[in-house]
Amino acid sequence: MTKRAWWLLGLNILIPGSAQLLAGNRKLGRFGVVASFIFVVLVVIALVLSVAAPAVLLTIGSSTIGLWAIALGLAFYAVLWIVLTLNAWSISGLGRATPSGRAVVAAFSAIVLVVVAGTAGYGAYVATTANSFLSDVFIAAPTKEPIDGRYNILLLGGDAGADRDGLRPDSITLASIDAETGEAVLIGLPRNMELTPFVAGSPLADKYPDGYGAYGCDVDVCLLNSIYTEVELNTPELYPDAVANGSTPGIEAMRDAVEGITGLGIQYYALIDMQGFSDLIDSLGGVTINVEEAVPIHADAEFTIVAEWIPAGVQVMDGYHALWYARSRHDTTDYDRMERQRQLQQAVVEQFTPANVLTKFQAIASASSKVVTTDVPQGSLGYFVNLASKTRTMPIGSLELVPANDIDPEFPDFEYIRELVAGVTVSSVADDSSE
Incomplete structure (x- = not known):
């Protein structure tokens, strides 16, 4: 028996x-x-x-x-x-x-x-x-086609706070991805760029024909990241169809601005709430960053008093420390912050492995639904996840529109900027078609 x-x-x-x-x-x-x-x-x-x-x-x-x-x-x-x-x-x-x-x-x-x-x-x-x-x-909408063989996705890191009206995107990045190979480049735009041009046909192109802030604007400062706040709070009627299309007037204004700066058409956007971003890091179990120089964590709203330091070297950071690593302003420049934000973005992408996601799915899904808003259609996810798997196998390129690349944010040469952007976004599809 x-x-x-x-x-x-x-x-x-x-x-x-x-x-x-x-x-x-x-x-x-x-x-x-x-x-x-x-x-x-x-x-x-x-x-x-x-x-x-x-x-x-x-x-x-x-x-x-x-x-x-x-x-x-x-x-x-x-x-x-x-x-x-x-x-x-x-x-x-x-x-x-x-x-x-x-x-x-x-x-x-x-x-x-x-x-x-x-x-x-x-x-x-x-x-x-x-x-x-x-x-x-994600939204229910038709899938958009690549432009010149590429998908261009606007990534905004929103930072709302008690000391400011509404939200301002302190991190502005354009991810340009080859639709066939997955090769990607991250184009970083400084939040303090001035005289921003808008793509032809934009409602703001008529309002600011000589660039944003050339003769003043409707908010306290006329910088690139102020465009979101101005339109979202003061003139949302300029983009009456934004909400119905899964976006907001402020985001559509930023899309028109970044298209005007880079010369690239933007199919989709993703807005990440930087305060909630720490929850996403925690849900992943932390993020590993190679800190080149010690970064301070501030104890006051003016970013002058240091509460503690994130030491140099390889650090496994929880959400709180990762967020401060991206936001710290003490004895640093906006361009230093941009570099740290880009480093953090890439680290998070690398640690979004299938095993990590499956074992911590509930926490990641809960955090992400609070952190991310986007107009990427749900029906396109299969394609983009497959494309992302290709992107993960190769180095991600980077172009920072900062003084180190001979760009003056106060008086930008936009023709030169578009030349730089064109140089790093040549698609394999475009190459094949030209041949």
Whole structure:
């Protein structure tokens, strides 16, 4: 009877339903075997797609229908496995096995039951959580096509505070990504750039034909990051369709400004709340940064009193320290901050590994839904996740529009800026088409 128990419960593990076919309810056994066969086929199809067409698999896994199908499928198999295992125990004659054999067989099959059913149940939970998260963050809209073979995504780090009206994007970056290879370059724009031109046809191009702030503006300072505040608080009517399209008037104004500066068309944006960004870092378990010089953490709103220092060297920072590393202003310049922010961005991207995300998914999803707003369509996620996997395999380029690159933010030469941008955003698609 001990051997019988081992055989039946072992077969139940290898081919769920086979134990019932041999010694129990054959109808239940046939159902279990067929369901198991279908599961194996689905796994094989997924493995083939992961190699041959990963974007297709990722699209299924990021769509509402696909995620619900995955969740319901995994929940079904978790329940089926429990039913088949309990039934296999009853037909195996486990109670008539030797005491030692009974204990070992029961413990082994129970462990397998918990692992398999628990894994399937957790997978169903992750799928439903992911669906909720994706629906909260991403929008339902048509996919936009690449421009000259590239996707250009405006990344804004918003920093609201009690000492200012509304939010100002203190971190302004344009990520330009080759639509085929995933090769990416991050173009950093200083928040204090002046005389910003706006892309032709923009409502602000008519209001500021000689550049933003050439003859004053509607807020206290006329810098690049003030454009968001001015439009969002004072003239949102300039962009009446912004909210309906998953954006805001301030973001659309910034999009027009960055397009005017760089000469690149921008398909999408992502706004990151820098205060909430610390929650995202904590959900990842911290972020590893190589600190070149000690960076102070301030104890006052004027950024003059140092409370503690982030020491030089390789540091594993929690969200609080990572945020201060990006924001610190004591005895430093805006351009130093831009470099640290870019370093932090790249570090976070590198640590967003599949294993890290899956094991901490609930915390990451909860933090991200509070941190990120974007107009990237949910239907495009499969493509962009696949593209990001290519980007992760190669160095990310960088272009900072700062004095070190002969750019004066107070009196910028925008023709020169566009030449620099064009030099780092030549797409492989554009190269092939020109040939």
